[in-house]
Amino acid sequence: MSTTICKRSLFFILGYFLLTAFSVSAQQADAENCNLCHGLALFGIATPSDGLRSFEVTSEAYKHSTHRNVICRDCHTDINAFPHPEEVKKVECSKACHISKPFALTGYSHVQQAEAHAISAHGSNPEYSDEKNAAHPDCKYCHSNSFRNEIKDEVLEKSSQHCLRCHEGEGLAGVILHVSSHSGHRTAEASVKVVKLCSSCHADQSRMKQFDVNLTQVAGYERQFHGKALKRGLDEVANCMDCHRNHLILPADDPNSSINRNNIQQTCSSNGSCHTNATAKFAVAAIHSEPTTQNNPIIFFVEWGFIILTAGTMALLFAHILLDFGRWVGDTWMRRKEK
Amino acid sequence: MSQDYTRFSVNQRLQHIFMFVPFIILVLTGFPIKFPESQFWSVVMSAAGGIDKARVIHRFAAGIMILDFSFHILYVFYNLIKKRPSLSEMHLLPTKRDGQNIIQNLKYFLFLSDERPRFHKFSYIEKFDYWAVFWGMFIMAGSGLVLWFPVQVSTFLPGIVIQIAYVAHSDEAMLALLAIIIWHFYNVHFNPRIWPANKVWFKGTLTEEEMEYEHPLELEEIKAKKETL
Known part of the structure; x- marks a missing residue:
């Protein structure tokens, strides 16, 4: 008591x-x-x-x-x-x-974040020209200066739900600390907005052509379950940042990258509500790219197999139906003529 | 005197109902995710209570459909063992006569012949329907279970299986829906000789006239058997 x-x-x-x-x-x-x-x-x-x-x-x-x-x-x-x-x-x-x-x-300060950003794929690369480096997103590109955006209570509430996805185990104290510290600055964006933000560059051919980046990633994401379910309002699916991190976004061949061959299994299973106990085999499934004969021949041919199977079957069935219907029309017409 | 002939037992009619009710629910809760930007499927999705509820409903309906199909397999085996039918008595198996029937039907359609093919218990049209569902059940239930338990499946199968299941589940669903709406619905609803519906799935019986038109060989056999009795 x-x-x-x-x-x-x-x-x-x-x-x-x-x-x-x-x-x-x-x-x-x-x-x-x-x-x-x-x-x-x-x-x-x-x-x-x-x-x-x-x-x-x-x-x-x-x-x-x-x-x-x-x-x-x-x-x-x-x-x-x-x-x-x-x-x-x-x-x-x-x-x-x-x-x-x-x-x-x-x-x-935002030093920690700025430092992570500096060494990430989005940071300046000394081998690039100034112009090319300027095309990288800086802090403000993603964190739009938001002093005109009001933080509403329902947004805070939703955001704290987002925090709980990772911080389930840390108890109430952790959540209070987290929410209270986040309430001071910009809170986690809704997943839809994250995808939209990343797509603003990564789905834009003119912005991406100077970088060695696969342009099919956004379209590939949208073809897969994560992207489709997110569009239907399932907030718990992974958005870009859930797998690629927020500031320390690194290319897959970097050993520190969250999507490196050796780390991807950990990334899939790290969030409490995601794929707990994900196996190494589970984690290699391509979740993005558009299949081609080179990068994913099995899926490429399975997809085409189904297209041909469906089109072929439907063509035959349609032909049968039309012929059957034609005979009925002919019969009806002849019966009327006889009368 | 015309009499009614039993075509489907109560058991068989219930198997059909427990197949098509989950089928409709699965289509309504699955296609909104296949087409996430479609306005039409948005309406369906909100009617289903949003994606969270739809996913639960989808899996529940899938469970019922899988149970129904498993029951059917057991039912087929039970009858095979109990009745020990000869090959010619297994009316759903494709035979050489189906090929002849197709050719005869095409001739009839093209006014090259005025004689319709005489079908036995199941025409090639009905056999196609049956085996299409058979194939579809394995693809849909198999891929669906992989997508339901992807992590567990990956403990004993390679990761590519999950990707194949994702493609197969989505594409086979489309094939199944088209086959039902185009082929099955034409043959049991929209065919002007049938319109508005063939009620045998509900009543279980056909009249003598219907038998004479749709399954004359079967009728002949039934009558011949009666005479020998």
């Missing part, structure tokens, strides 16, 4: 703490009063080169945004004077900002 009371009051205190913590930091985020100007409706400039540029940051939207706890100058580091300099650098996500991780009290 006393333990339940104890637990309940613990939750109450925890909840109260979270509530106050967020409301305080939300106020702190505009401690430097940027919204005095930037909160004005239609605040912006018109230049001959860029056209209209909006600098409006609605305070209501900002309060509900991913970065609501971060003061503006944590990211816009070179805006130190008023009036602001004409040319400012673009925001870099790996810069350390002045908020701390919930429950950890350590400084927070």
Whole structure:
């Protein structure tokens, strides 16, 4: 009895703490009063080169945004004077900002993610030209600057479901930590959006042609069960990131890649709700590519076998039906003529 | 005096019902995943309660269909052992006469002959239906079970089997659906001589006139047997 009371009051205190913590930091985020100007409706400039540029940051939207706890100058580091300099650098996500991780009290930054991205297939490659490297997605390509996107409660709820897929074993404490830390920044996207985001480059021939990347991967995914079931709303199937990771995306021939021959079995079975105890044989099944006579002759010929079998059978059956029907029409016509 | 002739026993009629009811459910819960962008199948999918429920329903219906088919196999073996029929009494087996019947029927269709082929208990049309389901059951149930338990299957079979099962399940489903809608439905519903439906699957009997038209050889044999009694 006393333990339940104890637990309940613990939750109450925890909840109260979270509530106050967020409301305080939300106020702190505009401690430097940027919204005095930037909160004005239609605040912006018109230049001959860029056209209209909006600098409006609605305070209501900002309060509900991913970065609501971060003061503006944590990211816009070179805006130190008023009036602001004409040319400012673009925001870099790996810069350390002045908020701390919930429950950890350590400084927070996206350095870890940026470092993983740098060595991933999406990072800069010294052998590539600048132009080619610029075609790689940077942080902001995938994490669109979302200060105008409000985080709604139902989105949070759905996202925490997504967390539970991996963190089932870590208990409630782990979940609370996870959800509370994620509620501070952008939460896991719905799988459909992940596929859409990755497809925006990987299904685009003009963007992919300079890289040695198989263009059939997106179409191949959509032909397989994961892709089809996802389109029908089955959220638990694997999206791109579930197998390829989020930041440390590496090509299959890299020994550290999650889809390397030696790691793929682990990848298939790693998520609690995915293919638990996946065997090595299970993991080699091609889940993507469009079968050709070269890369997957067995499936290629099975598919064609079925096409020929179906078309051939239907042609014969149709012919039989049409002839049968023709005889009936002829008979009926002759009977009428006799009358 | 015209009399009715039993064509299908209650047991056989129930086997048919326990085959086609799951078949319809399997089509309705499976095809929305085969065609994930089709608006038509979206309506069906939401009627089935979304993909989560549809997957459970699909497997339940599959279980019933597999049980029905297994029962049929046992039923066939039981009858083979009990009645010990001669080859000519196993009416569902394809014979040389089916070939002759096909040629005769084609002649009839093309007005080259006014004589319809005289069928025994099962015409080649019905035999095709039967064996198509037979083949289809092995492909669909086999591949379906592989897809239901892919990890377990991969402990004793190579991974390519899962991929083959995925293709086969989807494509054979299409073949089966087309065969039913085009061939079976024409022969038992849409054929203007039959329209709107051949009710033998429900009643189990044919009238003497129907027997005379559809199964004259069988009728002859029945009558000959009666006379010898």
